[in-house]
Amino acid sequence: MVSTLRSTTSGTGNPGSQSALRKLNEQRIVEALMAGPATQAELSRQTGLSTATVSNIVKVLCDASVVATEPTTSSGRRALSVRLNSNSAVAVGIDFGRRHLRVVLANLAYEVLAEESMMLPLGHQADVSITAAVNVLDRLLAESGVRREHIVGVGAGIPGPIDHRTGTVVQGAILPEWVGFQILAHLEERLGLPVFVDNDANLGALSEVTWGPHNGVENLMFVKIGSGIGAGLIINGAPFYGHVGVTGEIGHSTIVEHGLVCRCGNRGCLETVASTTIMSELLSRGQPEPMTPDEIVQRAHAGSAAVLRVLDDAGLAVGRALGAVANLISPEVIVIGGPLAGLGEILLEPIRRGLLRHAVPLVGETTALAMSALGARAEALGAAALVFQNADISHHS
Amino acid sequence: MVSTLRSTTSGTGNPGSQSALRKLNEQRIVEALMAGPATQAELSRQTGLSTATVSNIVKVLCDASVVATEPTTSSGRRALSVRLNSNSAVAVGIDFGRRHLRVVLANLAYEVLAEESMMLPLGHQADVSITAAVNVLDRLLAESGVRREHIVGVGAGIPGPIDHRTGTVVQGAILPEWVGFQILAHLEERLGLPVFVDNDANLGALSEVTWGPHNGVENLMFVKIGSGIGAGLIINGAPFYGHVGVTGEIGHSTIVEHGLVCRCGNRGCLETVASTTIMSELLSRGQPEPMTPDEIVQRAHAGSAAVLRVLDDAGLAVGRALGAVANLISPEVIVIGGPLAGLGEILLEPIRRGLLRHAVPLVGETTALAMSALGARAEALGAAALVFQNADISHHS
Incomplete structure (x- = not known):
C-alpha cells in the first residue's frame, strides 16, 4: 500500500504491523459508529473484530474523547453503549485553486x-494563498467555536501533480508559480498542525467515495475538467498514487498526433482539445474578453x-481518453467534476458516446458515468477526508 | 480487494476477517521461509507477527506437512527451527494458447x-486442449513422482478476457472458439482439483513479480505482444481485476482515429498497428506463406x-499507448513479453522512444521498461503462482 504524502517521514510503516492494524481497526469502529450509537457487542458483530479488541479500542478512543460511553441494557443484559463524539475530532480541508481558496471544517461524522x-488574483505566489488560508482558518475557528486542540490535521489540495518522493509540486502544475515549492513543509510551519497534501483531482475522487453518492465504491475515477484536465483514482477502496505520486494524468493522453503544443511539452494532448482554456479560446475569437466557464455553462443551457458544438467535440475527446482508461482498469464509476459539472447531460452525453465508441464493449457497458454532485466543494471536502483517513485520531490531544 | 476467479463461490470473504487474516499471515511465513530455514523467533521478527501467532501458524502448517520443525539452539537457548517442506504443496500451471499448450508442476519454493x-491445431475447440492438458498432467505426475494428493490446485491461463461475474471467456478473445465457454467449471470437472483461471497477460504480470526478476515490485504492467496485444496489471502488489475482471486491454486503445477495423469492432486499435498479425500481413504481401513471429525475430537480427521499419513503427505505437498508461497509473516497471521478446533492444528502443514522447516527463523518466526474461514460460509459471496465492495450502490434504 502506498501512503499519502504526509507530515511524518516514518510513513504508515509496515501495513501488517500492530500499530497499522490498530489504526485500521479504529477506523472501522469509527465508521460503524457513523451510522449511530451501538453497543460493544454490536460493534463486534458489525466489524468482525473480537469483543476484546473492540473493548480495547473503545477505551483508547474514549480516553481521547473521540467516543463517549454510557451504560445500557441489551436483551436484558447490562451493556455499554458507544456513541461518536463527532466534534471531538475536526479536520480542516483546504482547496488551493488557481484563483480561489476554500476552507472547510468537518467533523468525524462527515458534517x-x-x-x-x-x-x-491569477498568478499569485504560493505564500499569498497560504497566508490567506491561515487567516480564513483562524476566522472559521472563532466563528464556529471549534477549539484548535480538536483539530486532528489539515488536508490541502493543489491543482498540480506532487512528487511524493520530495513533497514538491511538479512541473506541469496549473499553478506554475508553485512548481518546486515545498508545500508540506511550508504549511506545517505556518499552521503548527499535522498536514496532508494531495493533488486536487485525487481529493475529488476521495470526496466521491467518502462524502459523495459513491460511498464505498472500490474502483472509481474522478475527472476534473477545468483550465487543465486531471484525474484522481480510487483503486481497491483507497487513493492510488503509483510509483512517484503522479497518477491520473489523462489530460496528457495524446488525442491528435500532430496537434497543438501543450504546456507539458507534448503535442495534441487531451488538454489541448478539451480543457475550458481551449473551449474559451475557440469561442472568444475576436472578443475583447475570453468566455468564462460559467458563461459556457449559461450559453449551453x-x-x-x-457552444454546444465545442462541448460536443470536447466531450467526444474526453470520452475517447476515458475509453482507454476503462479498457485498462475497468472502474465501476467515472465521475466528471470541475466548473462545467453544471452542464449535466449536455456534456455527459458526448463523453458517454466517446467512451462507448472507444472502450471494449463489455467494459463500456459496465462502466457507469456520472456528473459530480459535490460541485466546487469536492476538493476541500476530499482534503478533510484525507485527514480522517491518515491522521491519528486517538492521539491528537 | 477483488478476488481472482476461483473455484469456490464463497470468495475470499471479508478481507479483514479472521480466516482471511490467517491465510495472509500463513503466506507471509511461507514467503519468509523461502529464503531458508528460520527459528520461530526469527520468523516473528521478519514478519512482524507476534510469537504466539507464528507458533500457531507453524503448528497448522506442520500438521499439513507444509513445513517441518526440529529443535535447535539460538543464542544458547532452545529454539525450534522451521523449514519449508517445499514438495508437500505442488501447483499445476497450464497455459492454453491459440496453438500450443504448456503444463508445469511447481513447488512452494517456486522450483x-x-x-x-x-x-x-489452430482453431481447435476448448475440449481438445482440455483433454490434452489432462493427459499431459497425468504423464508429468507419473514421470516426476509427484503425488496427486500434494497438488493444492491448478492454475490456467487463457488468451482472452474473462468475465469474473460469470466465469466465461468474453467476446474479444484470441480464441474465438472459446467465447462463452465455462472454462472453470469444465476444468474442475475434468481434473477433480481446485482450479483458478485468469487471462494469460495477467499471469505474465504475476510471473514477473513472483518468479521473475521483478520480485516484489508493487506496481507493474506486463504487455504481451502477439497475435493480439493485452496487458496484465500488478497494483499494490496484487493482480488487479477492476470491476468485471477485464483489465489491461491496451490492445484496443485507439491509435489511428479512422484506421483499420479491429476484431473488437472499433477502428485503429493498437492491435491493428502493432500485433504480430499485422506485422506479418505487412511483411508477407505477395508471399505464399505469412511470416511467423520467429521469422520476424530472425530477419530483424x-x-x-x-522488418526493422515495421518493428520501429509498431514499437512507437506501443510506446504511445504505454505513455497513456504510465500517465494514468505510474508503474515502477513495464515488462514486454510474447513471441517477440527475443528482439531485445531492437523492439524496446522504439517502445521507449514512444513512451518518453507521450508520457508526462516525470512519469516517463521514472517508468522502467524491460523485456521479459521468462520467455514462453511466463504464462504457465504465472498460472502456478496464481495457485499459491489463492489456494489453501494448509488444508489440501
Missing part, C-alpha cells in the same frame, strides 16, 4: 461545521449552437 | 519440478530493413 471560500 | 509443452 461541515464551517466553510469559507474567497477569490485570489441557452442553446448556443457554437 | 519447476516437471514441464511439458505441445503444439495444437539479420538486419532486414523492411
Whole structure:
C-alpha cells in the first residue's frame, strides 16, 4: 500500500504491523459508529473484530474523547453503549485553486461545521494563498467555536501533480508559480498542525467515495475538467498514487498526433482539445474578453449552437481518453467534476458516446458515468477526508 | 480487494476477517521461509507477527506437512527451527494458447519440478486442449513422482478476457472458439482439483513479480505482444481485476482515429498497428506463406530493413499507448513479453522512444521498461503462482 504524502517521514510503516492494524481497526469502529450509537457487542458483530479488541479500542478512543460511553441494557443484559463524539475530532480541508481558496471544517461524522471560500488574483505566489488560508482558518475557528486542540490535521489540495518522493509540486502544475515549492513543509510551519497534501483531482475522487453518492465504491475515477484536465483514482477502496505520486494524468493522453503544443511539452494532448482554456479560446475569437466557464455553462443551457458544438467535440475527446482508461482498469464509476459539472447531460452525453465508441464493449457497458454532485466543494471536502483517513485520531490531544 | 476467479463461490470473504487474516499471515511465513530455514523467533521478527501467532501458524502448517520443525539452539537457548517442506504443496500451471499448450508442476519454493509443452491445431475447440492438458498432467505426475494428493490446485491461463461475474471467456478473445465457454467449471470437472483461471497477460504480470526478476515490485504492467496485444496489471502488489475482471486491454486503445477495423469492432486499435498479425500481413504481401513471429525475430537480427521499419513503427505505437498508461497509473516497471521478446533492444528502443514522447516527463523518466526474461514460460509459471496465492495450502490434504 502506498501512503499519502504526509507530515511524518516514518510513513504508515509496515501495513501488517500492530500499530497499522490498530489504526485500521479504529477506523472501522469509527465508521460503524457513523451510522449511530451501538453497543460493544454490536460493534463486534458489525466489524468482525473480537469483543476484546473492540473493548480495547473503545477505551483508547474514549480516553481521547473521540467516543463517549454510557451504560445500557441489551436483551436484558447490562451493556455499554458507544456513541461518536463527532466534534471531538475536526479536520480542516483546504482547496488551493488557481484563483480561489476554500476552507472547510468537518467533523468525524462527515458534517461541515464551517466553510469559507474567497477569490485570489491569477498568478499569485504560493505564500499569498497560504497566508490567506491561515487567516480564513483562524476566522472559521472563532466563528464556529471549534477549539484548535480538536483539530486532528489539515488536508490541502493543489491543482498540480506532487512528487511524493520530495513533497514538491511538479512541473506541469496549473499553478506554475508553485512548481518546486515545498508545500508540506511550508504549511506545517505556518499552521503548527499535522498536514496532508494531495493533488486536487485525487481529493475529488476521495470526496466521491467518502462524502459523495459513491460511498464505498472500490474502483472509481474522478475527472476534473477545468483550465487543465486531471484525474484522481480510487483503486481497491483507497487513493492510488503509483510509483512517484503522479497518477491520473489523462489530460496528457495524446488525442491528435500532430496537434497543438501543450504546456507539458507534448503535442495534441487531451488538454489541448478539451480543457475550458481551449473551449474559451475557440469561442472568444475576436472578443475583447475570453468566455468564462460559467458563461459556457449559461450559453449551453441557452442553446448556443457554437457552444454546444465545442462541448460536443470536447466531450467526444474526453470520452475517447476515458475509453482507454476503462479498457485498462475497468472502474465501476467515472465521475466528471470541475466548473462545467453544471452542464449535466449536455456534456455527459458526448463523453458517454466517446467512451462507448472507444472502450471494449463489455467494459463500456459496465462502466457507469456520472456528473459530480459535490460541485466546487469536492476538493476541500476530499482534503478533510484525507485527514480522517491518515491522521491519528486517538492521539491528537 | 477483488478476488481472482476461483473455484469456490464463497470468495475470499471479508478481507479483514479472521480466516482471511490467517491465510495472509500463513503466506507471509511461507514467503519468509523461502529464503531458508528460520527459528520461530526469527520468523516473528521478519514478519512482524507476534510469537504466539507464528507458533500457531507453524503448528497448522506442520500438521499439513507444509513445513517441518526440529529443535535447535539460538543464542544458547532452545529454539525450534522451521523449514519449508517445499514438495508437500505442488501447483499445476497450464497455459492454453491459440496453438500450443504448456503444463508445469511447481513447488512452494517456486522450483519447476516437471514441464511439458505441445503444439495444437489452430482453431481447435476448448475440449481438445482440455483433454490434452489432462493427459499431459497425468504423464508429468507419473514421470516426476509427484503425488496427486500434494497438488493444492491448478492454475490456467487463457488468451482472452474473462468475465469474473460469470466465469466465461468474453467476446474479444484470441480464441474465438472459446467465447462463452465455462472454462472453470469444465476444468474442475475434468481434473477433480481446485482450479483458478485468469487471462494469460495477467499471469505474465504475476510471473514477473513472483518468479521473475521483478520480485516484489508493487506496481507493474506486463504487455504481451502477439497475435493480439493485452496487458496484465500488478497494483499494490496484487493482480488487479477492476470491476468485471477485464483489465489491461491496451490492445484496443485507439491509435489511428479512422484506421483499420479491429476484431473488437472499433477502428485503429493498437492491435491493428502493432500485433504480430499485422506485422506479418505487412511483411508477407505477395508471399505464399505469412511470416511467423520467429521469422520476424530472425530477419530483424539479420538486419532486414523492411522488418526493422515495421518493428520501429509498431514499437512507437506501443510506446504511445504505454505513455497513456504510465500517465494514468505510474508503474515502477513495464515488462514486454510474447513471441517477440527475443528482439531485445531492437523492439524496446522504439517502445521507449514512444513512451518518453507521450508520457508526462516525470512519469516517463521514472517508468522502467524491460523485456521479459521468462520467455514462453511466463504464462504457465504465472498460472502456478496464481495457485499459491489463492489456494489453501494448509488444508489440501
